[in-house]
Amino acid sequence: MASVHPRNKNIPFGGITVVFGDDFRQILPVIPKASRTEVVQSSNIRLGCVRNAEENQKIAEFAKWVLDVGDSKVQDIHPDNIYKDPEIIIPWKYLVEKKTNTVKDIVDVTYPDFTKNYTIESYLKERAILTPTNAIVHEVC
Known part of the structure; x- marks a missing residue:
């Protein structure tokens, strides 16, 4: 980041804002220029939509x-x-029933009727498949 501005050379992380989270229960929202209250409110709304x-x-x-x-x-x-x-x-009610292909089954449960809904912003905001590696991301896509 020193190539962007010389002062960044001696600033932690080159002056880039870095968010660390160590609690698996948290998916930290990134809201540019939001106040602490706005970030907390955004976090609390996620499961109630x-x-x-x-x-x-x-x-x-x-x-x-x-x-x-x-x-x-x-x-x-x-x-x-x-x-x-x-x-x-893990209780059965939280498991995805495997029908044919595990990845396809997860995608189908997470994104039902995708071809009808993929243009609806709220439909996409309410869903996510978290993967541990980029290789798995490519497998899901």
Whole structure:
């Protein structure tokens, strides 16, 4: 970044804003020039954007389960595991049923009726498939 401006040479990360997150429960929003209140409000809205009470209830139950996993409130099925890596049972209602192709099934569940809805901004904003590597991204696409 020193090539952009010499003062950036001695500034941490070359003067670029870097967001670090170490809590798997957080997907940090990036909102340019937003206040702390706006960022917090944006974070809190993410799970509440569904339009009917039944779906909101399902999402609230899932969010609670995810928090319980993160807070170690879900029972480890092998507590004597020498590697200290907890193993838990994921409830069936949170699993994607494999029909033919695992990746295709995940895409179909996450993006139902994609060809009809891909131009609707809210449809796209409400969905994401997180992948650990770029190789997996290419496999999903």
